[in-house]
Amino acid sequence: MTTQSASKIDFSKIDEIIQSYGAKKSNLIAILQKVQETFRYLPEDAMIYIGTKIDGLSPATVYGVATFYAQFSLEPKGKYEIKVCDGTACHVRGSMPVLNAIKARLNIKSGQLTTDDGLFSLETVSCLGACGLAPVVVINEKVYPQMTSDAVKLILDTIFQEEA
Numbered sequence: 595m596t597t598q599s600a601s602k603i604d605f606s607k608i609d610e611i612i613q614s615y616g617a618k619k620s621n622l623i624a625i626l627q628k629v630q631e632t633f634r635y636l637p638e639d640a641m642i643y644i645g646t647k648i649d650g651l652s653p654a655t656v657y658g659v660a661t662f663y664a665q666f667s668l669e670p671k672g673k674y675e676i677k678v679c680d681g682t683a684c685h686v687r688g689s690m691p692v693l694n695a696i697k698a699r700l701n702i703k704s705g706q707l708t709t710d711d712g713l714f715s716l717e718t719v720s721c722l723g724a725c726g727l728a729p730v731v732v733i734n735e736k737v738y739p740q741m742t743s744d745a746v747k748l749i750l751d752t753i754f755q756e757e758a
């Protein structure tokens with residue numbers, strides 16, 4: 595059993611996940627999903643570890659699978675994961691001004707996923723299946739309907755106050 599050394603990854607958690615699904619190639623996606631859920635992203639060390647623990651896999655194969663599927667993030671996600679829907683209904687009803695308001699409030703640059711303090715990550719997603727509530731923003735699975743720039747700024751202000 596591997597103990598933690600210089601790495602911040604708790605490999606015992608990964609062992610538990612591999613054991614719970616079974617150390618088989620065919621379970622790789624499920625294992626990666628659970629690892630991502632646990633760490634909020636797929637750390638490089640975790641992918642290497644999984645690649646050495648399952649017969650028939652290599653770290654390179656695991657990395658290849660992880661980069662192929664859009665559901666996997668190789669970058670740390672923030673404590674607050676913000677998703678702005680930019681599907682057609684949300685776009686038409688003003689998702690872009692809402693997105694820009696969030697970027698401005700968080701001081702997040704184009705192409706940047708997570709704020710420097712690790713508190714927020716921001717991404718656009720396609721239709722969330724709640725078009726009647728457009729434009730929709732989701733923060734850690736909570737759905738915020740009919741968002742406006744002002745409303746989203748208030749929500750972020752509230753989070754900042756709670757985190758202060």
Ligand code: FES
Pocket residue numbers: 679680681682683684685720721722723724725726728729730
């Ligand atoms: S387009 Fe945004 S929920 Fe459908």
